[in-house]
Structure formats: C-alpha cells, structure tokens
Amino acid sequence: MAKIALWKARQSSPQRRWSRLNPGLQTRLALAFGAVLVLALAANILAERRVAVIERQLILPPRPQPAVLAHAGPTSLQPAPAVPDTRAEALSADLLAALEAQTRAVDGRRSSGDPALANQYTAATAALNARSRKFLNVANDIPRGQRAAFQRDLDTLRTRSEMLIGLADQRRGVYRDYLSAVDSIASEVQSRLDGSWRIFGRVIARQQMVELRDHLGELRRRAGKLALDGTLHTVNLVEVESAIAALIKPPPSRSRAIRPGAEASFDDRLRDALDAMRMAREQLDSVAVQERASEAARNALIVKLEERAGAIATATLRAAVVAASATEPARVDQQPILAEAPDAIASRQEPTAEDLAPRSAPVVAAPSSTNSRTLMWISAGVLFVTLMISVLTVRSLVRQVGRLLDAIRRVARGESAFVAEGGIRELDVLAAEFNSMSTRLARAREDNARYQQELELRVNERTAQLHYQASHDPLTGLPNRRELTRLLDDALRQAAAQQSHVGVLMIDLDHFKILNDSLGHAFGDLVLTEMAQRLRSFVDRDGFAARLGGDEFIVVTSREAESGAISDVGWQLVRAFQRPLSVDGRELMLSVSVGASVFPDHHDDGQALLQAADAALFQAKAEGRSCFALYAPELRDAVEARFSVEQALRRAVDRGEFELVYQPVIEVASFEIRTVEALLRWRQSDGRLASPIEFLGVAEESGLMSEIGDWVLREAIAAAARWYHGGWSGVRVAINVSPRQLVDQAFVGQVAALLQLHDLPAHAIELELTENVLQTGAHTIRTLQGLRTLGVCTALDDFGTGYSSLASLENLPLTRVKLDRSLIEGIDTNRRSAAIARAIIALCDGLGLQVTAEGIERPAQFQFLMQHPALLLQGFLLARPLPESSIFEARRQMPEQLASLLLGLPARASAPAEPGHDDLTRQSKIVR
Numbered sequence: 001m002a003k004i005a006l007w008k009a010r011q012s013s014p015q016r017r018w019s020r021l022n023p024g025l026q027t028r029l030a031l032a033f034g035a036v037l038v039l040a041l042a043a044n045i046l047a048e049r050r051v052a053v054i055e056r057q058l059i060l061p062p063r064p065q066p067a068v069l070a071h072a073g074p075t076s077l078q079p080a081p082a083v084p085d086t087r088a089e090a091l092s093a094d095l096l097a098a099l100e101a102q103t104r105a106v107d108g109r110r111s112s113g114d115p116a117l118a119n120q121y122t123a124a125t126a127a128l129n130a131r132s133r134k135f136l137n138v139a140n141d142i143p144r145g146q147r148a149a150f151q152r153d154l155d156t157l158r159t160r161s162e163m164l165i166g167l168a169d170q171r172r173g174v175y176r177d178y179l180s181a182v183d184s185i186a187s188e189v190q191s192r193l194d195g196s197w198r199i200f201g202r203v204i205a206r207q208q209m210v211e212l213r214d215h216l217g218e219l220r221r222r223a224g225k226l227a228l229d230g231t232l233h234t235v236n237l238v239e240v241e242s243a244i245a246a247l248i249k250p251p252p253s254r255s256r257a258i259r260p261g262a263e264a265s266f267d268d269r270l271r272d273a274l275d276a277m278r279m280a281r282e283q284l285d286s287v288a289v290q291e292r293a294s295e296a297a298r299n300a301l302i303v304k305l306e307e308r309a310g311a312i313a314t315a316t317l318r319a320a321v322v323a324a325s326a327t328e329p330a331r332v333d334q335q336p337i338l339a340e341a342p343d344a345i346a347s348r349q350e351p352t353a354e355d356l357a358p359r360s361a362p363v364v365a366a367p368s369s370t371n372s373r374t375l376m377w378i379s380a381g382v383l384f385v386t387l388m389i390s391v392l393t394v395r396s397l398v399r400q401v402g403r404l405l406d407a408i409r410r411v412a413r414g415e416s417a418f419v420a421e422g423g424i425r426e427l428d429v430l431a432a433e434f435n436s437m438s439t440r441l442a443r444a445r446e447d448n449a450r451y452q453q454e455l456e457l458r459v460n461e462r463t464a465q466l467h468y469q470a471s472h473d474p475l476t477g478l479p480n481r482r483e484l485t486r487l488l489d490d491a492l493r494q495a496a497a498q499q500s501h502v503g504v505l506m507i508d509l510d511h512f513k514i515l516n517d518s519l520g521h522a523f524g525d526l527v528l529t530e531m532a533q534r535l536r537s538f539v540d541r542d543g544f545a546a547r548l549g550g551d552e553f554i555v556v557t558s559r560e561a562e563s564g565a566i567s568d569v570g571w572q573l574v575r576a577f578q579r580p581l582s583v584d585g586r587e588l589m590l591s592v593s594v595g596a597s598v599f600p601d602h603h604d605d606g607q608a609l610l611q612a613a614d615a616a617l618f619q620a621k622a623e624g625r626s627c628f629a630l631y632a633p634e635l636r637d638a639v640e641a642r643f644s645v646e647q648a649l650r651r652a653v654d655r656g657e658f659e660l661v662y663q664p665v666i667e668v669a670s671f672e673i674r675t676v677e678a679l680l681r682w683r684q685s686d687g688r689l690a691s692p693i694e695f696l697g698v699a700e701e702s703g704l705m706s707e708i709g710d711w712v713l714r715e716a717i718a719a720a721a722r723w724y725h726g727g728w729s730g731v732r733v734a735i736n737v738s739p740r741q742l743v744d745q746a747f748v749g750q751v752a753a754l755l756q757l758h759d760l761p762a763h764a765i766e767l768e769l770t771e772n773v774l775q776t777g778a779h780t781i782r783t784l785q786g787l788r789t790l791g792v793c794t795a796l797d798d799f800g801t802g803y804s805s806l807a808s809l810e811n812l813p814l815t816r817v818k819l820d821r822s823l824i825e826g827i828d829t830n831r832r833s834a835a836i837a838r839a840i841i842a843l844c845d846g847l848g849l850q851v852t853a854e855g856i857e858r859p860a861q862f863q864f865l866m867q868h869p870a871l872l873l874q875g876f877l878l879a880r881p882l883p884e885s886s887i888f889e890a891r892r893q894m895p896e897q898l899a900s901l902l903l904g905l906p907a908r909a910s911a912p913a914e915p916g917h918d919d920l921t922r923q924s925k926i927v928r
Contacts, residue, residue, distance in 0.1 A: 027425075032389045039382040042375070091135040092313035096306060098128045103302060106161045110168035121165070125158065135309070139316045146315075150308045153301060160298040167291045171284060178280035185244060185273045186216040188266060212244065244274050393424070400427040407434060416442050473547040475525055476532035484546035484554055488606040491543075491556055492599055502558050502599040503543075503566040506613040507535070507573060509551035510591045510625040526583050527590070538576055554610070570594045570628035578626070591626035593617055602631050645698045653711055657683045660715050661881035664890055665734070665852060669869045671898045673891045675766070677734040677874065678716040679881050680708070706740045713737070714754060719884050720765055721758035728888070734766045734795065742769065743779055748786035755790075762791030768818065770797050781811065788813040795852070799840070809847055816872075817844050821855025824875075828860035841868055863905050877901075 105124035108117045132154050136147055189212055403419045404427070410417035417438055419431040471483035479487060488504070495502045509531065516524040528551065535545035535553055543557030557569060573594050580587040595616030597609045612631040620629035629635075652658055658680060665675040682690040699705045713735060720733040741747050755762055767787060784794055795816035796809075809817070819840060826833035837853075844851045853865055856875030865871055878898070882890055 029389075029393075032386045035382045035385045035389075039378055042378050091131070091138055092309045095128075095131045095135045095309050098124070098131045099302060099305060102128045102157075102161070106164060106298075109165050113169060113172065121161075125161070128154075135312075139312045142312055142315050146308070146312060150305070150312065153305050153308065157298065157301050157305065160294055160301060164291065164294050164298065167287055167294060171287045171291065174280050174283045174287060178277060178284065181273045181276040181280060182216060182219060185270060185277075186213065188269055188273070189213050189216065192266060244270055396424045397427070400424060400431065404431065404434065407438070411438055411441065414445070473532075476529055476547050478532050478535070478553070479544065479546040481546070481548055484548070484556075485606060487544060487546070488556055488609070491558065492604070492606060495558060495599060496604075500558060501601070502556060502609075503569060503596055504599070504609045504613045505555040505557070505566075505570055505573060505594055505596045506548075506610070506617045507553040507555065507592050507594050508617055508621070510593055510621075512551040523584065527581070527588065530581055530583050531577075531590075534576060534581070538573065554613075566596050566598050567628065567630055570596050570630070574626060574628050593620040593625050594628045595620050595631065596628070597631040642698055645695055646704075649695060649699055649704050649708075652682060653707055658708070658711060659683055659689065660712065660719065661689075661883055662719070662733070662887055663874060663881040664879040664887070664894065665872050665874045666878050666894060666898065668866060668871045668873060671895045673879075673887075673894050674730050675732045675734055675872065676887060677768070678712065678719070678736070680712055680736075681881075700738070705738045706744070709738045709741045710750070713741075713751070717754045717758055717760060717765060721760045722884075723887070724760055724764050728891075731764055732766055732793070733764065734768050736768045736770075736797065739769075739780070742783045745779075747783055748790060751787065751792060752790055763793065766793040766795055766816065768795045768797040781813075784813050788815075809844070809849065814849060816850040816852060818852045818854055818874075824853050824855045824861060824865075827864050828858065834864065841871065845870065859901065859905055862901065866902075 102121075102124040105117075105121040109121040111117075132151075136150065139147075193210065193213065400419075407417035407419045418435045421428040421431050471479060471486075473480045488502075491502050509527075512524065512527075515527065528547075531551075531553070532545065532547065535555060539545050539555055539557060543555060546554045546556070548554055555573065571594075574592060577590055577592045581590055582588075595613045595618070597603065597612035597616060599609055602612050603609045612635075615635040616629040616631040619635050620627040623629065659682075660678050661681055662676040662678055664673040665677060666672070667674055680692050682695055684690055696705070699708055716733050716735045720731060723731045723733075744750075751765075751767075754760075755765075769784075787794055793815040794813065795818055796812065796814050797818045798820040799817045817840075819837065823833065823837055823840070827837050828834075841851050850872065851868075851870070852872040852874055854874040856862055856865070856873055856877050858877065861875075862873065862877060865873060878901075879890055879894070
C-alpha cells in the first residue's frame with residue numbers, strides 16, 4: 001500500500017508535469033522525416049536555378065524506305081481439283097446395315113413361326129439383295145474375281161439362313177412330340193393314382209407315382225425354358241426316366257391276380273411313351289448340334305462379307321482418287337511477290353549529308369562549386385538533426401522498456417512494482433496502465449489469500465463428504481463393497497490376533513424383482529432403505545452390515561460366531577424379516593434367504609469367505625427361499641461347476657459348439673412328415689451331445705438365453721429354407737423361443753428380416769412357447785399378435801402343466817397346442833388320463849386349434865391316439881431326433897414304417913376299451 005501511495009505522489013510531482021511536454025514517438029519521427037524533406041526541396045530549388053544546358057551528339061540510323069507489294073502479272077483462274085467418288089463407301093455402310101437387319105430377322109424367324117416374323121425375314125432378305133446389287137454397280141472398277149466372290153458369299157448366306165430356319169422349325173416339331181409324350185405319361189400316372197388312392201396296402205407304389213407326377217409337373221412347368229434353349233440337357237431327366245422305368249418293371253411283391261389286363265396295358269403305354277420321349281430327346285439333341293454348326297458357319301460368313309465389302313469400298317475410293325490426280329492441270333504459283341514500285345525505285349538515292357549528320361540531345365551541366373558547398377552544409381545539418389532525434393528516441397525507448405521489464409519480473413515473482421514515467425509519451429501511457437494493473441493485482445492477491453483460507457475449509461469438508469460417499473452406499477447409508485472389504489479385513493486380523501471367530505452372512509431379498517416391476521423402482525428403493533434400517537438394529541454393536549448391490553446385503557458378526565452358533569444367527573435373520581415391514585404407509589410381508597460362512601473354519605480370507613457365503617445363499621434359494629444355509633465344501637463344488645458351465649456357454653456360440661437336430665412330427669391322417677421340431681444340442685469336448693436340460697437353466701440365470709435363442713432362430717430358419725427350396729414346399733419347422741425373446745420389442749422385426757433374407761414364406765416356421773410366458777404380461781400378447789399378423793404359426797408347448805389354464809387358450813393368438821408328455825404317459829393304462837386327453841383334444845378341436853401329442857414311447861399309446869385322425873404325433877417310438885441330412889430319408893420311409901408298426905399291433909388294445917377302438921382295429925386289418 002505504501003508503494004501505491006508513492007506512485008500516486010509521483011503522478012502529481014513537477015517532473016510528471018514536465019514529462020507531459022515530452023514529444024511522443026510519432027512526433028519525433030515526423031520531425032526526422034520533415035528534416036529530410038527540407039533537404040530534398042532545397043537541393044531541387046538550387047538545381048532549377050543554377051543549371052546549364054549543353055549539346056550531346058547522338059548518332060541515329062537512316063530511316064528505312066517502305067516496300068511495295070506487287071505481282072508478277074495478271075493471275076489466271078485455275079479449275080478446282082476433281083473430287084473422288086465416295087458413293088461406294090456410303091453404299092458399303094448401307095449394305096452392312098442391311099446385313100445386320102437380315103441377321104436379326106433370321107434370328108427372329110428361328111425363335112417362332114409367327115407369320116409376321118416370316119414377313120420381316122422376307123423383307124430383310126429382299127432389302128439385302130437390292131443394296132448388294134446397287135453396291136456392286138457402283139464398284140464396277142474392281143476385278144471380276146472379287147465381285148464374283150462377294151456374290152457367292154451372299155448366295156451362301158441366304159442358303160445358310162434358310163437352313164437355320166428349317167432346323168428351327170424341325171426343333172419345334174420334335175419339342176412338341178416330346179411334350180406330347182410327357183403329357184401322355186402324366187395322364188396315365190394321374191389316372192392310375194385316381195384308381196388306387198383308397199388301397200391302403202399299396203403305399204409304396206403310390207408313393208413312386210406321386211413322386212413321378214411331381215417330376216413331370218416340374219418338367220412341364222419348365223417347358224418354356226426348354227423351347228428357348230433348344231435342348232433338353234437343361235433339365236436333369238435321369239430321375240424322370242428312372243421313375244418311369246421303375247413303374248414299368250413291377251416289384252416282386254406285386255400281385256398279378258388284380259386286374260392283369262389293365263396292368264399290362266398300363267405298362268405298355270408307359271413303355272411306348274418313354275421310347276417316344278427318348279427318341280424325341282435324341283432327335284432334338286441332333287438338331288441342336290446341326291443348328292449350332294450352321295449358326296457358327298453363318299457368323300463366319302457374315303464377318304467375311306463385312307471384310308470384302310470394306311475392301312471393295314476402299315479399292316473403289318483409291319481408284320477414284322488416282323483418276324482425279326491424273327486429270328488435274330499444273331497450277332501456277334500465285335504467292336505474292338514483294339517488289340518496289342517504279343516511283344519508289346526512282347526516288348531511292350544515296351543518303352544525303354543531312355540524313356547522315358549526327359543529331360544532338362540536351363544534357364544538364366554540372367552545378368558550380370558554390371552550389372555544391374551550399375548543398376553540403378544543408379545535408380550536414382539535416383543529418384545531424386536526424387541523428388540527434390534517433391539517439392534521443394532510442395535512449396528513451398531503451399530506458400523505459402528496461403524499467404517495464406524489471407517491473408514485469410517483480411510482478412511475476414508476486415511482488416508489487418511501479419514504473420516511473422519520463423520517457424516517450426506512448427511508453428508513459430503504457431507505464432500508467434501497468435501501474436494500474438499492478439495495483440489491481442495487489443488487491444487481488446489480498447482477496448485471494450482470504451478466499452484461499454475459506455476454500456481450504458470447504459475442501460476439507462468436501463473431502464470428508466467424498467470419503468463417506470466413496471465408502472458408503474448412497475441409498476441406504478451402509479458401507480459399500482469397497483468399505484466392506486476394508487472392515488472385513490480389519491475384523492479378520494483382530495479375530496486372528498484374539499483367536500476368535502467371525503461370521504459372514506449374505507442376505508438376499510426374495511422376489512425383489514417382482515416387487516420392483518409391480519410397485520416401481522422408487523418404492524423398491526424405500527424397501528431397501530427400511531431393510532437396511534432393520535439390519536442396523538439387528539447387528540447393534542456386535543458387528544456391522546453392508547450392501548453389496550441390488551438386494552444383496554452382508555452382515556459380519558463376531559457374536560458367538562462358531563459354526564454351531566452361526567446357524568442360530570442366520571435363522572434369527574430369516575425370522576426378523578418375516579415380521580411385517582412398514583414402507584410408505586404400507587405393511588409388506590417379505591422374506592429373505594441367508595447363506596453364511598465362518599472364519600477360520602471355512603476360509604481365512606475375506607473374499608473367499610464372501611464366495612463361500614454366496615454358495616450357501618444359492619443353496620438356500622434352491623431349498624425354497626426364506627431359508628438359511630451354512631457353507632459346506634460340496635456347495636462350493638456345485639457353484640464352481642455351475643460357473644464352469646456358464647463360462648463354457650459363453651464360448652460355445654463363438655466356437656460353433658451348438659448343433660440342431662430335428663424330430664419329425666407325423667400326421668395321423670396321412671402318415672406323412674410335414675413338421676419337424678428343431679432341438680438344441682451342445683457338442684462337448686469328448687464328442688457327447690448334451691441335452692438342453694443340462695445347461696438351459698444356467699443359460700437362463702446368466703442372461704445367455706437371448707443370444708442362444710437368436711442363434712437357434714437363425715439356424716432353424718436357414719434349414720427350413722434349404723428344405724423349402726430343395727423341393728419340400730410343405731415343410732414346417734417348429735422352433736422353441738424363450739420368454740426373453742418375446743419381451744424384446746425387435747423380435748417380430750427380426751423374424752420378418754430372416755424370412756425375407758431366405759425368401760421363405762411365414763407358414764414354413766412355427767414358434768413354440770412354454771406356459772411360463774404367460775407371466776411376462778401384455779407385451780407378450782402384442783408380440784404374439786404381431787407374429788400372427790406376419791403369418792407365423794404359434795404353438796403352446798407342454799400344455800397341461802405349470803401355469804396353463806383354459807383362459808390362456810382364449811387370450812393367446814395360438815394355432816396349435818402340444819399336450820405334455822405327462823398327460824400322454826397313462827392314456828393306455830389309466831381311464832382318467834384317457835378321459836382327460838380326449839377332453840382336451842375335443843376342446844382344442846372346438847376352438848379350431850391343432851393338437852400335437854408328444855412323448856409317444858409305447859405302441860399302446862400310438863394305438864390309442866390313432867382314433868383321432870386330426871392329431872399330430874411325436875415321440876421316440878415314431879422317430880428320434882435326426883440331423884438335417886437324414887430328414888428326407890426319414891420322410892420317404894415314414895409311411896412304410898408306420899404301416900409296419902400298425903401291422904405289429906395286437907388285434908385288441910390292452911388299454912381299457914374306448915369309443916372308436918373298433919375303427920382302429922378295422923384299420924389294422926386293412927393294413928395287414
């Protein structure tokens with residue numbers, strides 16, 4: 001502050017008042033430049049008044065005479081050169097265009113016998129003939145050999161074109177004969193099928209004719225492509241001819257006693273039609289070979305004609321040019337001649353003396369000695385003034401800048417500094433601003449010191465708050481996981497020193513997710529807060545409670561913490577939460593599951609004790625919740641096994657260890673396979689296929705079910721597409737989906753995208769959902785309705801167990817119901833089971849739902865269900881899960897396999913007699 005007062009005193013001192021008269025930098029520079037200007041003006045004035053003019057000789061060259069442009073004489077007009085005849089070249093282009101038009105007309109006539117195309121061909125041929133004659137008439141100067149060769153090639157081209165058209169007509173006739181034979185065979189096969197449709201014992205022969213009918217229909221549908229290609233090699237006819245030959249040669253088991261005349265007549269007609277097909281195919285192949293050879297010869301001839309026409313046109317043009325050059329007269333060079341006019345020549349003489357005399361130019365004479373001295377003194381004075389101004393300016397700048405730099409260094413060190421004025425005006429202004437800034441900085445430092453003290457107090461308070469927040473849960477105020485680790489390690493060290501025990505209890509609130517979903521997360525937070533308060537009152541002064549996260553809490557106690565007494569503490573915790581909990585004016589009945597471990601009986605490390613308590617908690621939940629479990633080594637083994645399965649599952653998708661097998665579903669009415677169910681298997685390292693029951697529970701709990709379900713969906717739809725595009729148009733693949741997939745809002749779009757990717761209709765897949773999907777709420781209903789709108793069928797799997805009810809059949813947009821194997825198990829031995837199964841089948845039939853009975857493993861079950869023709873059957877008795885490559889073979893053999901199974905059934909069922917059983921017995925007799 002004393003320095004500030006001193007600076008203010010300097011501002012009012014006499015020195016400060018005198019310094020205001022000190023000229024600034026601009027003024028000083030203006031004085032220096034003014035002095036230089038005075039010197040220049042003086043020198044110019046003296047030079048104008050005291051100058052002498054003298055003459056200096058300049059030798060200039062003589063002036064050049066202009067030239068006149070003259071001509072040697074009058075120029076006579078010469079005739080223009082002859083223009084070569086280019087008509088041959090133009091007619092050559094027209095001829096090539098006509099040739100191309102005739103080629104297109106031939107190709108059009110070959111593709112069809114349409115009269116319009118025939119007229120186009122006739123017109124194009126006539127145009128080609130006319131243009132060729134006109135072209136040869138113009139090109140009359142070429143040798144006769146070239147003209148004759150060109151005309152022969154044109155005649156050959158016409159012959160080749162007629163031959164190609166004839167071969168095309170012949171090809172179409174043979175093609176019609178072939179299709180007539182195909183239609184004859186198709187008619188015979190169809191009439192045969194119509195006559196043998198009700199003969200149940202002729203299943204094998206009927207299946208062959210059905211396949212042959214499908215092959216013939218496919219061949220007939222592709223008839224248009226055969227007509228365009230001109231060959232039958234575009235379709236694989238080996239399978240068709242083999243099927244026809246198999247029908248002609250009767251199998252050994254065929255009986256000749258039934259309609260012998262009709263059987264022989266049928267074979268003869270098939271044999272004649274097959275011979276006609278083969279003969280037509282051989283003729284068509286022969287015609288195709290001739291047609292390709294003729295077409296190649298015609299193309300070569302067209303290229304040759306184009307080359308000959310170009311050569312003839314070029315030769316004609318060259319001859320015309322040579323003739324025009326021979327008749328052109330000699331031309332006179334008409335370039336202008338540069339000459340002089342006669343009067344210019346007469347006036348051109350030798351240069352005169354005046355022209356050759358040197359010319360002079362004025363030159364300023366040097367000034368006199370007096371003027372030189374005057375200019376010297378003026379220059380010296382100007383230089384002196386300029387030097388003094390420069391020295392004073394530099395001195396003032398250096399001194400004032402030095403004071404400023406010194407003051408800046410002191411301010412940078414945190415000291416107060418002031419700069420005295422007395423230099424250049426601009427620097428004095430800068431010094432004044434610097435002094436003002438220095439004053440403000442001094443005041444800011446004083447304020448900063450005061451604020452620093454306040455900030456340190458706030459930082460200390462905030463640090464304490466952050467330390468508390470970092471070590472305690474913000475919701476419940478209990479120690480968090482980090483603080484739990486520190487407190488537990490301290491308790492273990494103290495117990496080890498005192499040789500005492502420490503009990504670690506892990507508490508989990510049962511069904512907390514349902515509470516959150518139903519009452520909201522805000523209410524769930526209030527429940528956790530009240531739960532933490534009850535834990536505080538429970539541990540009191542014998543330990544502490546902490547929150548791990550979510551609804552998991554830890555209680556650490558040293559009160560009678562031996563292995564025998566810790567069970568009592570655990571059960572006390574369970575009973576403590578069986579009392580009502582008051583939350584926001586509501587009385588809630590909650591329950592907890594508790595798992596415990598003891599130091600040092602189980603482990604001597606904090607993390608190991610927590611893991612042991614977690615394993616015990618898992619056991620308590622498995623025992624039905626609201627239970628207590630104490631750690632045992634075998635629990636840790638179970639947890640480790642579960643963990644290893646979970647880790648292996650996480651790698652299984654990336655490594656491609658999952659596989660799909662397909663179990664056929666058989667229709668009772670037709671004994672055919674129209675549906676297969678995709679079943680998931682996990683290929684183990686030893687080659688064994690693990691069933692879903694071994695790993696799906698772990699996948700559900702670990703959150704991997706969505707990823708696995710998406711993989712199953714992609715692979716099953718891809719397999720359905722391969723079957724569908726491979727000839728099985730009526731295929732339907734049943735795919736199991738999890739509740740997690742159905743609650744995903746993007747699931748319907750994912751299914752639609754996969755169907756579009758594989759060009760697969762929606763009815764080719766069926767999504768099976770389990771009954772626990774009914775717990776997922778209204779969103780699942782919307783997802784199922786979206787799938788129904790898309791055209792995808794949905795089936796309710798394992799109906800009759802779990803959460804299923806008759807209301808679910810009304811509310812869910814289902815297309816099929818699968819009866820659980822527990823309902824099918826006793827239908828052949830228990831009247832109650834049989835009555836329940838019949839009632840459910842009748843109910844679903846009334847609701848318009850298809851029914852699939854799964855778990856058929858005994859012939860008696862199969863015999864009972866055969867009295868319901870609308871059923872679909874699935875079980876190990878009928879077909880086991882098969883790989884994708886074996887499905888077609890199983891589909892082919894299934895009718896014969898089921899016929900053999902029916903023949904092996906007893907005449908009377910061992911199960912209690914039921915309505916409709918006589919029909920089943922009659923059907924068994926028909927099969928025999």
